[in-house]
Amino acid sequence: MESPAISNKKVIHPFVVTILLSLLLSSCYSVRLMNKNGIPEPDPLNTSEDFYRGKRVHVLDTVITLKPVEGEFYLIERCASGGFYSFEYKVTFGGVLLNVITFGKKRQVKIKYVCLKQSD
Amino acid sequence: MATTVKHEIGSWDTFHNNGPFPTKVLYETLLEAKGNMPSITDRYNDAAAEIQRLIQLALSNREGFRAYGSAWSMSHIAHQKDNMHFNTAMNLKRTIDVDELHPNATYVRENLFFFECGNIIKEINQFLFDNGKSLKTTGASNGQTIAGCVSTGVHGSALDVGSVQDSVVGINLIIGAGIDDIVYLERHTRPALNDVFASRIKARIIRNDDLFKAALVSLGSFGFIHGITVEAENRFLLNRYVKRISKDKALQLAQTLAFEDADFVVEGETDAGGKPLRPYHYKIFINPYVNDTEYVVEAMYKKPYRSGYPDPVPRIKTAIYRDLILLFTSIAERFRNSIPSLIRLLQTSVLPPVDLQVTGTIGEIFWDAGYQGPAYACAVGVDSRDSPKALELLANLAKNEGPIPGLYAMRFVRQSDATLAFTRFPVTCMLEIDGLIWNPQRDNIISLPQFCTRIIEVLQANNIPFTIHWGKNADWSFPGLIEHMYGANAQQWKECRSALLKEETAALFSNRFLQDTGLSEYIVNAPLALAASVV
Numbered sequence: 001m002e003s004p005a006i007s008n009k010k011v012i013h014p015f016v017v018t019i020l021l022s023l024l025l026s027s028c029y030s031v032r033l034m035n036k037n038g039i040p041e042p043d044p045l046n047t048s049e050d051f052y053r054g055k056r057v058h059v060l061d062t063v064i065t066l067k068p069v070e071g072e073f074y075l076i077e078r079c080a081s082g083g084f085y086s087f088e089y090k091v092t093f094g095g096v097l098l099n100v101i102t103f104g105k106k107r108q109v110k111i112k113y114v115c116l117k118q119s120d
Numbered sequence: 121m122a123t124t125v126k127h128e129i130g131s132w133d134t135f136h137n138n139g140p141f142p143t144k145v146l147y148e149t150l151l152e153a154k155g156n157m158p159s160i161t162d163r164y165n166d167a168a169a170e171i172q173r174l175i176q177l178a179l180s181n182r183e184g185f186r187a188y189g190s191a192w193s194m195s196h197i198a199h200q201k202d203n204m205h206f207n208t209a210m211n212l213k214r215t216i217d218v219d220e221l222h223p224n225a226t227y228v229r230e231n232l233f234f235f236e237c238g239n240i241i242k243e244i245n246q247f248l249f250d251n252g253k254s255l256k257t258t259g260a261s262n263g264q265t266i267a268g269c270v271s272t273g274v275h276g277s278a279l280d281v282g283s284v285q286d287s288v289v290g291i292n293l294i295i296g297a298g299i300d301d302i303v304y305l306e307r308h309t310r311p312a313l314n315d316v317f318a319s320r321i322k323a324r325i326i327r328n329d330d331l332f333k334a335a336l337v338s339l340g341s342f343g344f345i346h347g348i349t350v351e352a353e354n355r356f357l358l359n360r361y362v363k364r365i366s367k368d369k370a371l372q373l374a375q376t377l378a379f380e381d382a383d384f385v386v387e388g389e390t391d392a393g394g395k396p397l398r399p400y401h402y403k404i405f406i407n408p409y410v411n412d413t414e415y416v417v418e419a420m421y422k423k424p425y426r427s428g429y430p431d432p433v434p435r436i437k438t439a440i441y442r443d444l445i446l447l448f449t450s451i452a453e454r455f456r457n458s459i460p461s462l463i464r465l466l467q468t469s470v471l472p473p474v475d476l477q478v479t480g481t482i483g484e485i486f487w488d489a490g491y492q493g494p495a496y497a498c499a500v501g502v503d504s505r506d507s508p509k510a511l512e513l514l515a516n517l518a519k520n521e522g523p524i525p526g527l528y529a530m531r532f533v534r535q536s537d538a539t540l541a542f543t544r545f546p547v548t549c550m551l552e553i554d555g556l557i558w559n560p561q562r563d564n565i566i567s568l569p570q571f572c573t574r575i576i577e578v579l580q581a582n583n584i585p586f587t588i589h590w591g592k593n594a595d596w597s598f599p600g601l602i603e604h605m606y607g608a609n610a611q612q613w614k615e616c617r618s619a620l621l622k623e624e625t626a627a628l629f630s631n632r633f634l635q636d637t638g639l640s641e642y643i644v645n646a647p648l649a650l651a652a653s654v655v
């Protein structure tokens with residue numbers, strides 16, 4: 001017969017693990033790089049209540065699968081002006097975990113960028 | 121061909137959520153690609169034709185049409201219920217050619233630049249810098265369009281310089297859909313560009329001081345401003361200092377602006393005889409809720425440009441702290457759902473004891489301002505000699521009939537000759553109140569509209585002549601407000617507008633703001649000479 005303490009542990013364990021896992025999987029941070037002299041491409045319809053308000057935002061949210069011989073990859077984006085105003089990438093625990101358990105073959109990509117405004 | 125994207129938006133708002141306002145259509149005109157039409161002049165004229173097509177469409181539908189820039193105005197000045205035109209993709213810029221200078225011009229050709237309406241100040245700063253030049257002044261940051269700045273009269277605190285519109289020497293307006301409806305306005309007493317320039321942009325030239333001055337601060341209502349000729353100057357640096365000084369000294373300087381004779385001495389900013397230099401910029405920050413014996417002031421001194429100074433914009437930023445007001449709004453952002461706590465914080469805090477010195481170009485010192493959430497700004501202009509009294513009255517208003525979540529500031533600007541410039545005193549003190557929008561019911565405090573009405577009533581009751589920033593929050597329907605502020609100039613402005621525009625185009629370029637202020641009135645018998653060249 002199991003002691004009550006041990007059976008308690010069995011009840012608490014999965015619960016704590018779930019909480020921890022969901023916290024870890026959702027835990028993330030982002031880094032935003034911006035161009036001091038750049039002028040963002042405007043978007044009058046972007047009413048987001050943050051840094052991106054009024055700016056035309058491009059989002060990349062995908063998982064890249066690499067073949068065994070491939071070690072690195074490039075994302076080739078297009079800005080009509082030829083330059084980036086800002087670039088933000090997000091690192092999530094889930095993304096890091098995915099990379100680890102697939103031995104680097106699956107890379108989660110969460111990027112937001114704004115192009116420079118076109119000018120002569 | 122320039123192309124226009126049409127969005128049926130239903131509702132429109134300002135950058136800082138001072139709306140929303142019902143709006144049917146938002147247009148955005150995109151220039152023809154450079155590769156398809158390499159000449160700047162061709163692309164400019166091509167865009168003008170597209171704007172005329174949109175104007176014709178609105179006229180045929182008996183609707184209104186209004187251009188706007190970055191939507192940074194907090195009043196409803198930029199709003200139009202039928203058709204709004206977002207300009208910022210119209211951003212051609214160029215220098216002036218040798219054959220375009222007027223023979224009687226007193227300007228240096230290399231200082232003149234022609235900007236299409238949608239250029240924002242930041243891109244103008246950059247373009248001028250690359251040409252070894254600089255704007256003479258800007259607002260406290262750089263996101264407004266040049267047409268938006270001029271239309272409301274944007275100012276910094278350049279006490280001997282003036283506002284953005286005071287550097288404008290020519291205005292290209294599209295006032296209708298006809299061949300004769302592209303006009304280029306200049307002062308007749310100070311012409312800058314000649315008929316060669318006007319013919320290149322297919323414009324009819326009108327040289328007339330009074331018309332020019334009326335169209336300078338046009339509130340978006342003299343037609344579509346397509347391009348603006350600006351006089352720049354050689355690039356320069358500003359040494360910026362933020363200091364705490366005694367309240368009495370700060371206010372005495374506000375009243376007299378006699379820096380050379382005052383004992384406000386900043387180390388290194390003195391002449392050979394040790395006398396204080398006159399600053400380019402002077403600003404005072406005030407927390408109206410604290411009876412502090414000291415105020416935080418910001419002074420800037422103009423220096424010749426040199427390279428190699430430390431970059432004033434740090435590499436890593438958690439908050440953009442260039443200005444106490446911006447610092448305040450970013451702190452206040454955390455109290456958005458608890459305005460009473462924010463006010464309690466204000467009531468117990470003195471402004472930070474900063475002693476900051478940086479050096480930079482105008483574009484670096486008055487750099488980006490991020491979105492800070494729903495915000496309001498009230499700004500009244502008073503004669504600098506009345507400024508201590510006006511501050512006392514309006515600070516008491518906030519204390520006695522508020523509190524409201526906001527900080528006060530005072531900036532100083534030289535007089536403008538624009539007919540409806542709010543900088544109409546020899547030196548105007550812009551007394552500003554900036555803060556977060558609140559909910560008067562939930563927070564159980566006076567509402568913003570009530571507070572705005574009381575500002576007018578208090579200044580009137582105390583016989584302090586004043587103006588109000590066109591792009592900021594105010595009780596714009598207050599009876600007789602415009603006549604009280606501008607006297608005969610209001611009539612002069614309406615007459616010039618009526619002489620330049622046909623009745624139907626005057627209605628087209630009108631909006632609710634103009635109706636609220638009574639400035640939409642069309643003077644049928646306005647003398648046509650008001651819109652003719654004076655030779």
Ligand SMILES: Cc1cc2nc3c(=O)[nH]c(=O)nc-3n(C[C@H](O)[C@H](O)[C@H](O)COP(=O)(O)OP(=O)(O)OC[C@H]3O[C@@H](n4cnc5c(N)ncnc54)[C@H](O)[C@@H]3O)c2cc1C
Nearest residue numbers: 189190191192193259260264265268271274275340345591
């Ligand atoms: C963060 C922030 C900081 C600010 N700092 C300052 C400051 O330091 N000093 C200051 O004075 N003000 C300041 N303001 C107020 C703001 O700069 C002004 O209200 C300015 O006019 C906004 O420019 P805009 O390009 O956004 O024009 P909008 O607000 O979009 O429009 C303003 C007016 O210009 C008209 N207009 C725009 N383009 C055209 C065109 N092509 N043809 C005809 N009419 C046109 C519009 O119809 C409208 O009447 C600030 C506002 C914000 C949000």
